[in-house]
Amino acid sequence: MRTVLTVLRKDLLLELRGFETLPAMILFAIVTFVIFHFGLNQDTIDGQLAAGVLTVTLLFAAMLGINRLFVAEREQGGFDAFLLAPVDRSALLVAKATALFLFLVVLEVIAVPAFGLLLLGPSLAHALPGLIAVLALGDVALAVIGTLVSAIAVQTRARDLIGPIIGLPLLLPALIGMARGAGPLLVAHGSSSPPGKWVAILALYDVVFALLSYAVFDFLLED
Amino acid sequence: MTTYGRGLRGLSLAAAATITVALALVFFYAPLDADQGFIQKIFYIHVPLAITALCGFVFGGVLGAMYLRTGERKWDIRSYVAIHMALIFGVGTLLTGTIWAKASWGHWWVWSDPTLTSFLIVMLLFATYQPLRFSIEDPERQSRYASVFAVVAGAFVPLNFIAVRAAQQYVHPRVLTLTGGNLPGSMRLTFLVSLVGIALLYVTLWKYEMAAKSTRMQVRALRRALLGEDSVAPLKRSAAPS
Amino acid sequence: MTLAAIFAVAPALPLHTAGKYVAGAYIVFLALVLIYVSIMATRLSRTERELAELRRDVEAQRAARDSAREREPVA
Numbered sequence: 001m002r003t004v005l006t007v008l009r010k011d012l013l014l015e016l017r018g019f020e021t022l023p024a025m026i027l028f029a030i031v032t033f034v035i036f037h038f039g040l041n042q043d044t045i046d047g048q049l050a051a052g053v054l055t056v057t058l059l060f061a062a063m064l065g066i067n068r069l070f071v072a073e074r075e076q077g078g079f080d081a082f083l084l085a086p087v088d089r090s091a092l093l094v095a096k097a098t099a100l101f102l103f104l105v106v107l108e109v110i111a112v113p114a115f116g117l118l119l120l121g122p123s124l125a126h127a128l129p130g131l132i133a134v135l136a137l138g139d140v141a142l143a144v145i146g147t148l149v150s151a152i153a154v155q156t157r158a159r160d161l162i163g164p165i166i167g168l169p170l171l172l173p174a175l176i177g178m179a180r181g182a183g184p185l186l187v188a189h190g191s192s193s194p195p196g197k198w199v200a201i202l203a204l205y206d207v208v209f210a211l212l213s214y215a216v217f218d219f220l221l222e223d
Numbered sequence: 224m225t226t227y228g229r230g231l232r233g234l235s236l237a238a239a240a241t242i243t244v245a246l247a248l249v250f251f252y253a254p255l256d257a258d259q260g261f262i263q264k265i266f267y268i269h270v271p272l273a274i275t276a277l278c279g280f281v282f283g284g285v286l287g288a289m290y291l292r293t294g295e296r297k298w299d300i301r302s303y304v305a306i307h308m309a310l311i312f313g314v315g316t317l318l319t320g321t322i323w324a325k326a327s328w329g330h331w332w333v334w335s336d337p338t339l340t341s342f343l344i345v346m347l348l349f350a351t352y353q354p355l356r357f358s359i360e361d362p363e364r365q366s367r368y369a370s371v372f373a374v375v376a377g378a379f380v381p382l383n384f385i386a387v388r389a390a391q392q393y394v395h396p397r398v399l400t401l402t403g404g405n406l407p408g409s410m411r412l413t414f415l416v417s418l419v420g421i422a423l424l425y426v427t428l429w430k431y432e433m434a435a436k437s438t439r440m441q442v443r444a445l446r447r448a449l450l451g452e453d454s455v456a457p458l459k460r461s462a463a464p465s
Numbered sequence: 466m467t468l469a470a471i472f473a474v475a476p477a478l479p480l481h482t483a484g485k486y487v488a489g490a491y492i493v494f495l496a497l498v499l500i501y502v503s504i505m506a507t508r509l510s511r512t513e514r515e516l517a518e519l520r521r522d523v524e525a526q527r528a529a530r531d532s533a534r535e536r537e538p539v540a
Contacts, residue, residue, distance in 0.1 A: 165354070169347040172383065173382055205382060219370070264487045311497060
């Protein structure tokens with residue numbers, strides 16, 4: 001547990017001092033909203049379309065973060081240092097996934113209100129609790145799969161390419177869950193709680209892949 | 224070293240016989256479908272291909288897990304071949320599926336069919352298997368990472384189907400996937416025979432491929448043993464385990 | 466959903482047009498199998514060639530060793 005917190009603290013400190021990844025993700029999301037405004041030629045969108053636009057934007061912003069997740073470890077020997085330390089190797093997975101999750105949360109704290117401002121027709125207020133739940137579950141999926149895929153990709157030659165092409169199909173069930181879960185919420189007089197079916201699917205996905213990643217992560221770190 | 228050729232002849236004869244019987248059943252025994260007519264016959268080749276491909280992917284994941292557990296190269300080769308074969312059967316599924324869609328609905332692709340959509344997603348994922356292997360040069364690491372991928376992707380297959388099936392609006396009836404309860408007895412028999420035939424074909428081709436690979440490796444090893452290290456040309460960088 | 470409703474949405478094609486599609490599907494399957502078999506045939510002939518080479522090289526090495534041994538006792 002302490003290992004997790006140490007690695008996590010290191011990553012968060014690095015980001016706070018360097019401020020590279022998170023601003024890029026946020027900027028990317030906002031620019032994407034602008035592009036969607038022009039691409040769809042709509043002043044406001046709502047319902048399933050809005051949910052889809054939001055999900056896709058968050059996904060691609062997350063990809064930026066995922067690509068950079070293990071780069072520092074790879075280039076500055078962090079992997080070797082970690083392997084030499086007498087700690088449980090899966091702690092690296094937990095720490096990195098938590099860091100990525102926190103990045104995504106910060107991203108959404110800024111991007112979702114921006115979305116509400118720029119593109120969304122109906123007000124966010126009543127949708128917010130349900131939306132937070134759906135996005136939280138989706139973020140867990142993005143964090144877990146993102147960390148796994150990033151760890152695989154960082155050791156290959158085509159680093160930036162392998163990550164997305166493996167991660168995107170893997171994430172599809174979670175993305176379907178996020179988009180369809182949020183769809184009914186983003187309607188003018190829609191419900192406040194997301195459809196139970198999609199929450200269940202997201203939760204199932206999170207549990208299965210979190211356990212699976214935890215089980216296989218060790219094998220990625222061997223020398 | 225395990226020999227894969229043993230039993231291969233019997234297996235291929237069994238596969239050929241079953242497929243022949245299945246074809247006869249499809250065209251001479253199974254009744255004509257009331258609504259889809261003759262088109263429905265595609266079902267007997269499309270769905271067995273689909274089921275076999277998906278089981279092949281999961282099988283590849285299990286073999287990958289065996290490699291991770293034991294570290295023996297042979298499991299990685301088995302996993303690689305299993306996924307390779309499943310990909311080929313998957314291409315067959317997609318092609319026969321689009322032909323069926325065109326014949327039934329007039330469009331080459333229908334999003335409303337959950338099986339085809341799930342299948343597309345699974346194929347998109349497994350299409351990255353070879354590029355992933357190719358991009359890792361160190362053979363041991365390549366095997367290890369490929370096995371991790373196989374395990375995760377294998378677990379992904381059932382989850383994906385659940386999610387896509389849940390996303391269907393049930394506006395279009397799932398006419399393209401007549402599995403389950405609403406098959407009359409004669410159709411069900413024909414379907415089962417086709418399924419067994421295609422499954423036997425998969426196993427036969429898997430064994431065949433393993434035998435070919437294993438033989439080639441043994442020739443190389445023999446050459447190395449008899450003539451010394453230098454006589455063996457180093458293998459080019461490749462996606463296949465050697 | 467009643468059969469009539471399904472029929473209305475997806476009418477059966479007459480046999481002569483339907484036959485094309487069914488034939489197409491089964492031919493796709495056959496083609497895949499045949500392509501695979503021909504690829505394996507190529508591989509098999511390559512393995513045979515490698516084996517023949519190996520055999521030739523082993524014979525050559527054995528012959529070279531024998532002739533070397535013949536020359537030694539003289540010295």
